[in-house]
Amino acid sequence: MMEGFLKILKKIAKNPTSLAGLLLVLFFVIVAIFAPIIAHPEYPDTPYQMPQSGWSSIPQPPSWQNPFGTSEGQYDIYYGIIWGTRTAFKIGIVVIGLALIIGLFVGTMAAYFGGWIDEVLMRITDIFLAFPFLVGVIVIITMLGPGLTHVMWALVLFYWMGYARLIRGSVLEVKENDYVMAGRALGTPGYKIITRHILPNAIFPIIIQVSMDMATIPLTAAALSFLGLGSPVGYADWGQLVSFSRNWIISSSGGNPFAYWYTITFPSLAIILYAMGWNLLGDALRDIFDPRMLV
Amino acid sequence: MSKLEKLQSEKKSGSKAKILLEVKNLKKYFPIKAGVFKRTVGWVRAVDDVSFFIRKGETLGLVGESGCGKTTTGRTILRLIEPTAGSVHYGGNDLLAMSRGKMNKYRSKLQMIFQDPYGSLDPRMRVRDIIAEGLRSAHVGNKKERYEMVEQYMEKVGLSKLYVNRFAHEFSGGQRQRVGIARALIMNPELIVCDEAVSALDVSIQAQVLNLLDDLQKEFNLTYLFIAHDLNVVKHISDRIVVMYLGKIVEIASKHELFINPLHPYTKALLSANPIPDPTIERKDRIILQGDVPSPANPPKGCRFHPRCWLAGPQCSQEEPPLIEVKPDHYVACHFWKNMEDQN
Amino acid sequence: MANENMLLQVKNLHTIFHTEDGTVEAIGGVDFEVKEGETLGIVGESGCGKSVTSLSVMRLLPKGIGEIPQGEVIYKGKNLLKLPEKEMRKIRGKEIAMIFQEPMTALNPVYTVGDQLVEMVELHLGMNKKEAYDYAIKMFEKVGIPMPEKRIYSYPHELSGGLRQRAMIAMMMSCNPSLLIADEPTTALDVTIQAQVLDLMRALLKEYNSSLIMITHDLGVIAEMAERVAVMYAGRIVEYADIIPLFKKPSHPYTVGLMRSIPRPDVEVDRLDSIKGVVPDLFHMPKGCRFNTRCPYTTDKCFEEEPPLFEVEPGHFSRCWRYAEMEELSKHWESGE
Numbered sequence: 001m002m003e004g005f006l007k008i009l010k011k012i013a014k015n016p017t018s019l020a021g022l023l024l025v026l027f028f029v030i031v032a033i034f035a036p037i038i039a040h041p042e043y044p045d046t047p048y049q050m051p052q053s054g055w056s057s058i059p060q061p062p063s064w065q066n067p068f069g070t071s072e073g074q075y076d077i078y079y080g081i082i083w084g085t086r087t088a089f090k091i092g093i094v095v096i097g098l099a100l101i102i103g104l105f106v107g108t109m110a111a112y113f114g115g116w117i118d119e120v121l122m123r124i125t126d127i128f129l130a131f132p133f134l135v136g137v138i139v140i141i142t143m144l145g146p147g148l149t150h151v152m153w154a155l156v157l158f159y160w161m162g163y164a165r166l167i168r169g170s171v172l173e174v175k176e177n178d179y180v181m182a183g184r185a186l187g188t189p190g191y192k193i194i195t196r197h198i199l200p201n202a203i204f205p206i207i208i209q210v211s212m213d214m215a216t217i218p219l220t221a222a223a224l225s226f227l228g229l230g231s232p233v234g235y236a237d238w239g240q241l242v243s244f245s246r247n248w249i250i251s252s253s254g255g256n257p258f259a260y261w262y263t264i265t266f267p268s269l270a271i272i273l274y275a276m277g278w279n280l281l282g283d284a285l286r287d288i289f290d291p292r293m294l295v
Numbered sequence: 296m297s298k299l300e301k302l303q304s305e306k307k308s309g310s311k312a313k314i315l316l317e318v319k320n321l322k323k324y325f326p327i328k329a330g331v332f333k334r335t336v337g338w339v340r341a342v343d344d345v346s347f348f349i350r351k352g353e354t355l356g357l358v359g360e361s362g363c364g365k366t367t368t369g370r371t372i373l374r375l376i377e378p379t380a381g382s383v384h385y386g387g388n389d390l391l392a393m394s395r396g397k398m399n400k401y402r403s404k405l406q407m408i409f410q411d412p413y414g415s416l417d418p419r420m421r422v423r424d425i426i427a428e429g430l431r432s433a434h435v436g437n438k439k440e441r442y443e444m445v446e447q448y449m450e451k452v453g454l455s456k457l458y459v460n461r462f463a464h465e466f467s468g469g470q471r472q473r474v475g476i477a478r479a480l481i482m483n484p485e486l487i488v489c490d491e492a493v494s495a496l497d498v499s500i501q502a503q504v505l506n507l508l509d510d511l512q513k514e515f516n517l518t519y520l521f522i523a524h525d526l527n528v529v530k531h532i533s534d535r536i537v538v539m540y541l542g543k544i545v546e547i548a549s550k551h552e553l554f555i556n557p558l559h560p561y562t563k564a565l566l567s568a569n570p571i572p573d574p575t576i577e578r579k580d581r582i583i584l585q586g587d588v589p590s591p592a593n594p595p596k597g598c599r600f601h602p603r604c605w606l607a608g609p610q611c612s613q614e615e616p617p618l619i620e621v622k623p624d625h626y627v628a629c630h631f632w633k634n635m636e637d638q639n
Numbered sequence: 640m641a642n643e644n645m646l647l648q649v650k651n652l653h654t655i656f657h658t659e660d661g662t663v664e665a666i667g668g669v670d671f672e673v674k675e676g677e678t679l680g681i682v683g684e685s686g687c688g689k690s691v692t693s694l695s696v697m698r699l700l701p702k703g704i705g706e707i708p709q710g711e712v713i714y715k716g717k718n719l720l721k722l723p724e725k726e727m728r729k730i731r732g733k734e735i736a737m738i739f740q741e742p743m744t745a746l747n748p749v750y751t752v753g754d755q756l757v758e759m760v761e762l763h764l765g766m767n768k769k770e771a772y773d774y775a776i777k778m779f780e781k782v783g784i785p786m787p788e789k790r791i792y793s794y795p796h797e798l799s800g801g802l803r804q805r806a807m808i809a810m811m812m813s814c815n816p817s818l819l820i821a822d823e824p825t826t827a828l829d830v831t832i833q834a835q836v837l838d839l840m841r842a843l844l845k846e847y848n849s850s851l852i853m854i855t856h857d858l859g860v861i862a863e864m865a866e867r868v869a870v871m872y873a874g875r876i877v878e879y880a881d882i883i884p885l886f887k888k889p890s891h892p893y894t895v896g897l898m899r900s901i902p903r904p905d906v907e908v909d910r911l912d913s914i915k916g917v918v919p920d921l922f923h924m925p926k927g928c929r930f931n932t933r934c935p936y937t938t939d940k941c942f943e944e945e946p947p948l949f950e951v952e953p954g955h956f957s958r959c960w961r962y963a964e965m966e967e968l969s970k971h972w973e974s975g976e
Contacts, residue, residue, distance in 0.1 A: 178415035182475075184375055186429035186482070187402035196428075200419045360829035361800075467917045497684040498856060502900035502913035506974075509910065524829065527859075531902035531911065554904070568834035570859030571905055572898070574882045583838055584831045586785070587799045 012284050021280025028274055032085045039082035048083055048236045050075040059248055059263045069262035071244040075234060077262065081270045083236030088218040088274060091152060095217050096210060098156045103163025104199070110164070111171035112194060122168070125161045133158050137220075141229045148231045151224055155217060166209060170202040177201075204289050211282035215275035222271060238274075241267035315518050316372070316486060317348040321381035323364075323371050327592060339592045341367040343542035345381075346618070349486065354512065354519040356533030356550070358526060358565070362588060363539040365522045369488045372520070373405055374398055385486075403433055406479035410491035412471035416463035422449075422474055423459040429482045444481060451514075452477045453507060469500035473507065480511060488520045493528060505532055526569045530554060535624070538562045541599040542591050544618055547626040558627040558635045561600045598630070606631045644675040646850050647696070647818060652710035654688075654695045657703070663921040665691045666874045669710070670948070673818065678844065678851040680865030680882070682858060682897075686918055687871040689854045693820045696852075697737060698727055714818070733763040736811035740823035742803040746795040752806040753779075753791025756813055763814045778809040782839055801832035805839065812843055819844070822854045837863060858901060862886065870894050873918060873929040879948065880955040888966060890957035892934045895969045912972045928960070935973035936961055 012018050031038065041047035053066065054074040062069040068077035110121040140154035174180065175198060183193045222239025224230040226246070231237045245263035322345075324338040342364040349355045359365045370376045372383050374390060383390040385405070390398060406429075409415035416425055426448065427441045435441065446456040452473040463471055472492065479487050489508065493501045505528065511517060523529050529536060529550075536553050538546045538561065546559040557563040567582040584603050589595055595602050601611040610630055618628040629635065652669040655662055666688040673679045681689045694700050696712050698719060712719040714735070719727065731737075739745040747755060756778060757771040766774060772791070779787030782805040795803055804824060811819060821840070825833040837860065844851055853864050861868055861882070868885050870878040870893065878891040889895045899912035916933045919925055925932050927942040934941065940960050948956040951963075961968060 178409045178411050179417040181370075181375055182407070182409055182415050182478070183417075183428065185373055185402065185407040186432055186478070187399045188428060188432040189399070192432065196420075197417050201417065360831065469917065497918075498858075499684060499896060499900050499914035500917070502902075502911040502974075503915075505902070505911055506913060526830065527902040527904050530904060531908070564831055566904070568830045569904055570830075570833075570837075570857065570863050572858035572862045572886070572901060572903060573905065574862040574886050576862075576905070581834070583834050585835075587801055587832070588829075 012288070015284070017280050018284030021277050021282070022284055024273055024277025025281050028085055028089075028277060031082060032089050035082050035086055039079045041083075048087070050080045050083070050234050050236050052076075052234070059245075059260050062262055068266040071241060071263050072248065073234075073244065075241075075244065077241060077266050080236045080241045081238065081266055084238040084241065084267075084270065085274075087148070087231070087235070087237045088221075091148070091155075091221045092214045092217050095152050095155045095159060095221075096213050099160040100163050100210065102156070102160035103167055104203070106160070106164040107167030108171050108194060108199065108202070111168040111175065112190075112198065118168075121164070125164050128158065128161045131158060134220075134223075137224070138227075138229065141224065146229050146232075148221075148235070148237075151221055151230050155220065159213075159217070162209070163206065166206045167202060170205050171198055174198050174201045204286065207285050207289055208282040211278050211285050215278035219271065219275060238267050238271050242271070312350040312352055314348045315351040315385070317384040318368075318372060319346050319382045319384070321345045321368065321371060321383070322379040323367050323376060324379045337592055339590075340542050340594060341591055342371060342378075343594075345539075345542075345544050347537055347544060347547060349518055349520060351485075351518055352512075352516055353534040354521050354532050356529035356536040357520060357522045357539065358524065358529050358536060359539035360524060360565075360588060362541070362591060364542040364591070365524075365539050366490055368539070369407070369490050369520060369522050373402075373407055373488060375407070403429065403482040404485045405488070406482055406484035406486070407488045407490060408472070408475050408479050408492045410494055412468045412475065412495055413463075415475055416471055418463055420462070421459070422454075422461050422463065422466075425463065425474060426478045426481055429478065433482070445477075448477045448481045451480065451511070453503075467500075468496050469503055472496060472504050476504075476507065476511070480515065483515075484517070486518045486520065488522065490522045491524070492521070494523060494525060501528070508532065526565065538565065541588060541594055543599055543628065544626075545600065545628050547618075547624075549624060552622075552625055556625075556636065556639050558621065558625065558632040558639075559600075559629045560604050560606050560631075560635065563635065598628075606634060645672060646675050646677075646715065647673040648711070648713040649692075649696065650711040650713070652692070652695060652712065653708050654691050654700065655706050655708055657706065660922065664874060665705075665921065666695070666871075669869075669871075669876055671869050671876065671879065673850045673852060675817070676844070676848045676850055677867065678853055678865050680861040680868040681852060681854045681871060682856065682861050682868060683871035684856055684918065686873075686921075688874040689871050690822055691874075692871070693737070693822055693852065693854055697731060697735060697820065698724075699731075699737075729763075732759055732811075732816070733814045734816055735818045735820065736814065736816040738804075738807055738811050738819065738821040738824045740826050742800075742807040743795060745807060746803065748795055751792050751794055752798065752803075752810070753793075756791070756806075756810045759810060760813050774813070775809075778813050779806070782806070782809040782812070782843070783835075784809070800828055801835060804828060804832075804836050808836070808839065808843070812847065812849075815847055816849060818850045818852070820852045820854070823856070824853075825860065826855070826857070833860075840864070858898065870897070873924065874921070875929055875958060876948070876956075877930065877958045878956065880951075884952065884955050888951075888955075889969065890951045890955065890962045890965045891930075891959045892936050892961075892965070892968075893930050895965070895972065896933075899972055913974045915974060928958075930959075935971075936968050 012022060036047065042051050043049065052074045053070060053076065056074055057072050059072055060066065060070040066076050066078060068081065071077055106121050106125065110118040136158045137154040140157060141150050144150040144153065180193060180197050183197050221230055222242065225237050225239030226243040231240055242264065248260035248263045250257045251259045321342055323342040324340050326335040327337040327339060328334065329336045345368060357365045357368065367376060371378045378391050381391060390401060423442055423445045426445045430436065430441045430444065446459060449456050454470060454473050466474065493504050496504060512519060521529060521532055533550050535547065535549050537544055538559065540561050546553065546562045553562065554566065557566055564582045564584045586603050589602065597612040597614055598616050601607040604611065616628045616630045618626050620626050621632055649669060649671050652666060653664065654666045655664050669692055671679060681692060683689045695707055707720060719730065746752065753775050756775045760766050760771045760774055775791050776787045779790055784790050784802055784805050798806060825836050828836060855861060865882050867881050869876045870891065872893045878885065878894045889898060896914040900914055902911060914933050919932055927944055928946055931937050931941045938960065946958050946960045948958050949962045951957050959965065
């Protein structure tokens with residue numbers, strides 16, 4: 001087993017892009033885990049609240065106290081990025097996890113049983129797909145009221161269909177394999193055939209999609225925060241930091257137009273690197289989960 | 296005792312082994328669906344009124360070309376595909392009339408070996424779990440006991456037990472097929488349906504697996520239904536042979552009788568088309584059939600072989616010949632079997 | 640060897656593949672000849688290099704992966720390996736044509752079979768559209784496709800396996816090639832259809848006086864079609880002989896094993912002989928003779944040095960140290976199960 005694991009690492013190490021992806025994601029995981037040490041919260045009860053060092057609306061450049069500078073409203077950008085990593089993971093894992101569970105259930109049922117079950121489930125999927133994604137999400141958030149939890153619910157509601165379709169296709173393909181027939185010939189009951197043979201083989205082709213979505217979903221959440229629909233003011237969230245920099249991207253008061261560069265650069269960089277890491281990791285993940293790579 | 300001797304001694308004493316499984320009027324039609332509403336516009340008659348039996352301890356070969364329904368027959372008998380009509384009698388019960396739950400109790404007695412040594416083993420399972428799957432489903436023993444049995448059966452099929460933790464892709468084609476055999480054998484079956492079990496293998500490996508099947512048959516007193524398109528393989532391993540064409544049985548006979556005295560024109564053409572690996576044999580009387588096999592969705596009226604048959608008369612396009620026993624243990628479905636016999 | 644009717648000579652052909660895990664030799668030192676109007680069979684199991692040999696002759700190896708470091712392929716006096724790609728393109732299809740195992744993948748699914756044939760004769764024979772279509776119908780008729788004037792408008796998927804292979808043959812014969820290479824042309828077909836296709840190929844070869852290289856794993860097909868045979872194992876030709884001596888007096892243990900391991904319609908045996916073990920993989924070839932892991936007749940020398948091709952009799956070659964004793968040795972075969 002250990003030997004196989006080393007072989008996988010070797011394969012990944014051979015491919016510089018997936019190695020870069022792996023390292024980037026690992027970096028963010030470490031940042032998220034050690035956030036309380038890297039950026040010590042002043043009020044441990046509300047660690048996600050970014051500390052403010054004043055009320056002035058003019059951002060302050062990087063200094064010893066605020067390594068990445070402060071944003072509009074004097075929020076510490078460094079603190080926001082570190083704790084924002086946790087927010088990004090939280091949104092990604094919750095939204096994709098729930099969407100995946102719904103997608104798995106709908107897709108597997110539709111493909112395995114076929115017939116009218118397939119028809120009904122896929123038509124429901126089509127109805128959800130008919131809504132433009134962002135518009136649908138915004139409508140739901142407006143109905144529920146802003147807030148991170150509501151954003152996540154709204155995203156789940158309009159995100160599972162892609163998985164349902166992918167999994168349905170994948171299950172349809174896997175179902176035709178002789179080992180599924182062999183399982184039936186051995187008297188294995190239907191639900192065990194699904195859990196033992198079909199799902200493990202059907203789910204891995206979509207791992208790449210999941211990895212890509214780990215990048216996309218926090219971006220979408222960031223966009224919603226930017227529009228003011230996401231987290232409450234002061235909540236550590238990359239989208240909100242970008243939103244704070246909206247008026248400072250190009251300085252309006254004459255002089256150096258990029259005087260407030262830090263307000264946009266650091267949060268954007270975090271978002272870009274995070275998204276890139278997951279995107280590059282996709283291929284590597286598929287390899288990691290494929291036993292055929294163990295040869 | 297060799298197979299040949301066994302057969303001869305049976306013939307002399309006139310005693311026949313008892314019938315293990317009897318298939319009667321088996322039919323499997325697949326619907327052809329079309330249009331927005333998936334209306335059924337026709338039926339593919341993959342297996343159309345097929346009856347035969349298998350004696351205990353024998354190997355019954357089932358040959359035919361692609362689309363003749365041989366695989367569907369095998370799968371329908373084991374109810375891996377639900378039949379359209381017919382019955383399969385086994386141990387005093389009709390397998391096709393049973394509830395699914397009851398059928399599952401019989402599954403261990405009726406096992407299957409699949410054609411594709413790549414597709415028939417789950418790529419994400421270790422070999423020990425693949426072989427133990429049936430035991431686990433039947434709740435036999437605990438995990439430790441099952442793994443002990445797995446090791447025992449791996450040695451029986453000629454696989455080192457050192458390989459228990461390997462994945463299927465780490466084996467060669469022949470070894471995978473041995474895994475498939477162990478998986479069936481561990482259930483202690485009476486009948487094994489071998490569906491093209493050696494067709495995907497290279498010839499030198501094919502011989503190894505055929506010999507293994509032969510050894511296991513003797514050791515475990517197994518009965519085989521051996522489905523294949525390769526006449527030479529079927530002839531080698533079978534005692535009796537069933538020939539199918541377009542969803543119907545055209546002939547059943549012992550292998551010697553069938554090869555020496557084929558009474559159906561299709562059987563004769565099939566034998567004649569079979570290449571012999573000997574360049575010194577000149578085959579002057581070779582029969583080369585014209586045209587293709589018609590579609591089972593729209594089979595010819597009357598005898599299904601008549602559009603390609605050189606003996607066909609007006610009767611053949613009107614009336615479907617029944618499968619009749621023309622001699623002891625030799626069944627044929629042809630209006631002109633007597634002419635065939637004279638020719639032979 | 641300036642033989643008058645020599646069509647193709649392959650000399651010391653080596654093909655290597657650059658893979659992710661390193662470079663491997665797929666075939667090493669392959670020699671054979673094809674005379675005008677003659678059929679050469681290349682027989683062997685999967686991975687023996689028989690398909691690689693044909694792709695090397697056609698120079699159709701995957702670019703950047705397959706490479707021919709040494710050897711010569713002399714066709715009508717020209718070394719094909721030295722020809723510029725533009726010249727080579729004129730040879731493919733017109734001079735040397737190739738038939739594949741699965742015509743479904745060799746035919747383009749979005750064009751009708753007629754269009755594909757027409758395109759080829761327009762390119763190589765310089766006919767105009769009208770002439771080309773008439774010619775296509777004639778060719779379809781010749782290969783025994785019923786209703787040719789309708790069938791040329793069929794797409795590949797609309798034809799049965801047998802008809803597709805016939806259409807493929809029509810296409811390949813349309814430019815009257817001197818050499819046809821057929822890679823397992825009947826393996827995907829049923830036996831009655833196989834008999835039809837082999838029959839057709841024989842008739843066409845005779846009519847056009849074309850040569851054929853028939854690549855197959857099936858000794859039965861070889862026995863029916865070939866005049867000379869090269870038996871390949873693990874990237875080497877292990878035996879090379881005329882068809883009758885090969886079957887009468889196989890002089891390499893692999894050939895002996897192969898012939899003993901197949902069930903035959905004309906001989907009844909209680910138990911088949913088999914060749915023990917499996918083909919070694921290209922990365923782990925044994926030292927000495929490549930068959931030594933599976934051979935029942937090995938001596939110490941077989942593990943030390945790879946045997947050259949010995950001439951058993953005039954025109955009959957074997958790559959075995961013990962070729963001279965083979966007739967005696969082959970009376971006993973150890974399956975080693």
